[in-house]
Amino acid sequence: MTDDMWDWHDANGFTRIVNVSGTMTGLGASVTGAAAREATAAAMGRFVKMHELQAKASGVIARLTGGEAGLVTASASAGISLSVAGCITGLDAARAEALPCAPGPKAGVVVQAGHLCHYGAAIDTAIALAGGVTRPIGTATLCADHQLAAALDETVAAALYVVSHHVVHYGQVPFDRFVEIAHSKGVPVIVDAASEYDLTGFIAKGADLAIYSGHKFLSGPTSGIVAGRRDLVRAAYLQNIGIGRGMKVGKESIAGVIAAMESWMVRDAGAIRERERAALALWIEEVEGLPGIRAEIVPDPTQNPLERLEVNIDAAAAGASAARFAAAFAEQDPVVIVRDHEVELGYFQLDPCNLLPGQAELVAEALKQVLSNGHALADGPEADPRNAGVNGYLTWLATE
Numbered sequence: 001m002t003d004d005m006w007d008w009h010d011a012n013g014f015t016r017i018v019n020v021s022g023t024m025t026g027l028g029a030s031v032t033g034a035a036a037r038e039a040t041a042a043a044m045g046r047f048v049k050m051h052e053l054q055a056k057a058s059g060v061i062a063r064l065t066g067g068e069a070g071l072v073t074a075s076a077s078a079g080i081s082l083s084v085a086g087c088i089t090g091l092d093a094a095r096a097e098a099l100p101c102a103p104g105p106k107a108g109v110v111v112q113a114g115h116l117c118h119y120g121a122a123i124d125t126a127i128a129l130a131g132g133v134t135r136p137i138g139t140a141t142l143c144a145d146h147q148l149a150a151a152l153d154e155t156v157a158a159a160l161y162v163v164s165h166h167v168v169h170y171g172q173v174p175f176d177r178f179v180e181i182a183h184s185k186g187v188p189v190i191v192d193a194a195s196e197y198d199l200t201g202f203i204a205k206g207a208d209l210a211i212y213s214g215h216k217f218l219s220g221p222t223s224g225i226v227a228g229r230r231d232l233v234r235a236a237y238l239q240n241i242g243i244g245r246g247m248k249v250g251k252e253s254i255a256g257v258i259a260a261m262e263s264w265m266v267r268d269a270g271a272i273r274e275r276e277r278a279a280l281a282l283w284i285e286e287v288e289g290l291p292g293i294r295a296e297i298v299p300d301p302t303q304n305p306l307e308r309l310e311v312n313i314d315a316a317a318a319g320a321s322a323a324r325f326a327a328a329f330a331e332q333d334p335v336v337i338v339r340d341h342e343v344e345l346g347y348f349q350l351d352p353c354n355l356l357p358g359q360a361e362l363v364a365e366a367l368k369q370v371l372s373n374g375h376a377l378a379d380g381p382e383a384d385p386r387n388a389g390v391n392g393y394l395t396w397l398a399t400e
C-alpha cells in the first residue's frame with residue numbers, strides 16, 4: 001500500500017476503511033478504474049446533448065447484454081421504478097405525467113413473496129414510487145406455477161423477478177418457467193439482476209427488461225443499467241418527464257458507466273480471479289489452527305464467478321461470538337468491514353472483490369490480531385446487521 005492511499009481520508013478526517021464486505025452503498029459502492037474516472041472527468045467539463053449520450057449508452061448496453069436497447073439510470077433501484085413505470089404507461093406522455101398518483105387500472109406488479117427483498121430499502125417501495133401496486137404471490141418459501149398464472153390478469157402491467165443473495169433460494173418458480181407463464185399471459189418480465197455478473201443470460205432466456213447496478217461489479221460511477229426490449233426501454237426513458245426527474249442521472253455518470261462497460265468487455269477475468277484467490281489463500285493460512293476458528297472458501301450463492309472466505313466461529317473455543325468478532329474488525333485501524341449479514345448463524349465472510357493493492361495483507365494482519373484475541377475482546381458490542389442500516393440514519397448528526 002502506498003502512503004498516499006489514506007491521504008484523502010486523513011485530510012478530510014474520514015475513517016480509514018478496508019472493505020471486505022462486498023459492494024456496499026454505505027461504503028461508497030465500488031472504486032472505479034482509471035478509464036471510468038477519466039471519462040467522468042471529461043464529461044464534467046463539457047455540455048452534451050443528453051439524448052445523444054443516452055443513445056450512445058444504449059448501443060454499448062446492447063453490445064454488453066444482447067438486448068435491443070438500453071438506458072442509464074441513477075441506480076438499479078431507480079431502474080426498477082422507471083421500468084415498472086414504462087410497463088404501466090408505454091410511450092404515452094400524458095400517462096407518464098400522471099404517475100405515481102393515477103397509473104390507471106393496469107398497475108399490478110406480480111412478485112413472488114420470496115423475492116420481496118430489502119437491499120437497503122424495500123423493493124416494493126421502488127414499485128410504489130412508480131405508481132405500481134405490488135401483488136405478492138405464494139408464500140415466503142413456496143410459490144407454485146398456478147399461483148403465478150392466476151395472478152397474471154388484465155390488471156397486471158409487469159412481473160418482477162429478483163436474482164439475488166437477498167431472496168429465498170428454494171421453493172421459487174425458476175426463471176425459465178416464470179418467463180414462460182408470464183409470456184403465455186402477455187405480461188412482460190422485468191428482472192432485477194442488480195448484483196449479477198450474468199449480463200446476457202436473462203435477456204437470452206426471454207426477460208423483457210433486465211436491470212443491473214453500474215456501481216457494483218461493473219465498478220462504474222453510481223448508476224443503474226436497464227437493458228432489453230426497445231419499446232420498453234423507450235417507455236422507461238420517457239419517465240424522465242415525470243417520476244424520473246427526482247432520479248436524474250448526470251452526464252458524468254453516463255459517460256463513466258459507458259467506460260466501465262467498455263472496460264468490462266475487455267477485462268482479464270482470469271487474472272482478477274487469480275488475485276482474489278491469492279487473497280483467500282493468504283487469509284486461510286493466517287487463521288488456520290486458531291482455536292474455535294474454521295475457515296472455508298465458499299462459492300457465491302447466485303453463481304457469480306467469485307468465492308469468499310467464510311469464517312465459522314465456535315464462540316466457546318474462540319472466546320467471542322461471530323457477531324462480536326465482526327464488530328471488533330470494525331474497531332481496528334484501518335477499520336476492516338467484513339460481510340456480516342448472516343452473523344447470527346455463527347459466521348462472517350470476507351469478500352476479496354473490492355480490495356485495493358496492499359490491502360489483502362492488512363486484512364491478514366487484522367485477522368490474526370482479532371481472531372487470536374477473542375477472550376480479551378469478548379465484552380464489547382456485537383455487530384447488529386438487522387438494525388444497523390436504519391440506526392445509521394437515525395443517529396446521523398444526532399450528537400455533536
Ligand SMILES: *Cc1c(COP(=O)(O)O)cnc(C)c1O
Nearest residue numbers: 075076077119164192194195213
Ligand atoms: C443492490 C441491489 C439493488 C439496488 O441497487 P442500486 O444500484 O444500489 O440502487 C436492487 N436490487 C438488488 C437485488 C440489489 O442487490
